Structure formats: C-alpha cells, structure tokens
Amino acid sequence: MVDVGLTKLVQCDLLLQEGIRVTVKIQNPESVSTKQILRGTLVSPNEPRKKSGVYWGYKVRVVESINQLFDKSEYDLIIGTSDKGKPISKLEVLNFGKPFSKLLIVFGGVDGLESATEFEDDDENSFLARFHHYINTRPSQGTKTIRTEEAIPISLMALEPLLHKAILSNKKHKKVI
Secondary structure, three states, X not given: OEOOOOOOOXXXXXXXXXXXXXXXXXXXXXXXXXXXXXXXXXXXXXXXXXHHOOXXXXXXXXXXXXXXXXXXXXXXXXXXXXXXXXXXXXXXXXXXXXXXXXEEEEOOEOOEHHHHHHHOOOOHHHHHOOOOEEEEOOOOXXXXXXXXXXXXXXXXXXXXXXXXXXXXHHHHHOOOO
C-alpha cells in the first residue's frame, strides 16, 4: 500500500521498501471518493510531464560538500539564494545570454549559504562566482533567518514569473526539456 496524499492508500503492483519516493498511476481514479480500493502501478517520474505536460515537482539532492554539488553538475543556470544576495526585484532577466534546460537552485541552512565555504578550500568570492545569479527572494523578511523548508516554496514563488519568462524565451530558441 502506498500513501499518495489522498484520504486512503493505493494498492500497488509491487512490494516496496518503506520511505522511498515513487510515482504511481492510479488505475481506477473514479474510486477516490468511494469505499472501493484504489489500485495503482508504478511509473517513471517523468511520465506525468511527458504524457500530459504536468509539473511533477523538484528533485532534492543532499551532498556532504558544497564542492560535490558543483563538481558533478552540468547545469545551464545556477541560482544561489541568500539574505545577502541581490534583491529579486532588481533581477529582470533570469538567464545569462543563452537558453537553459537544466536549472539548479541552491539553498543554505540556518547559517546561510555563505557558511558552506567554512569547510571548503574556497574563499567566499570564488564560491559566489559559481552562481549565475545570487539572489535574495525575500529581502524584507522581518526575521533573522528563514528555514530551508520555508525558503523553498517562497523562492519558487518569487522565481516563477522570471522562470516563466525565461522558459517562453527558451521555447523560441529550442525545445525545453
């Protein structure tokens, strides 16, 4: 049985390890509001986007070193978020002169993204130079810190108009993946 965020569990076609994230296609969606058992099959996380163009969430990756994030990534556009960043209201365009297809948004912890340099060989300036944009998505936050779990939806909402504009611009140049 899989918890898919509805009022009842979905019976799946495979036995799953507890705690893993899966994408489930519900076979009998008409049964959501009935007493009937919901049945589902596991599908690729890309299926909702590919088949119906539906946004299917962001991916989270935890790294032990901030350098691991940059060394292993192949992102076209990298955005860092910080209360020390440029206010998002001053950012008119969200690219750097060419279309992008892979975006990385980096969030820091309670001590801020800048504290990630404390345990690395980088100084703060070379660290900040790795970002195409280093922004503050909540310049008048009114508190000392914003928790990361709060910063993610706040930042995504603040970035949405710029991302939308950039994606429309990208579509003129090439297909966005």
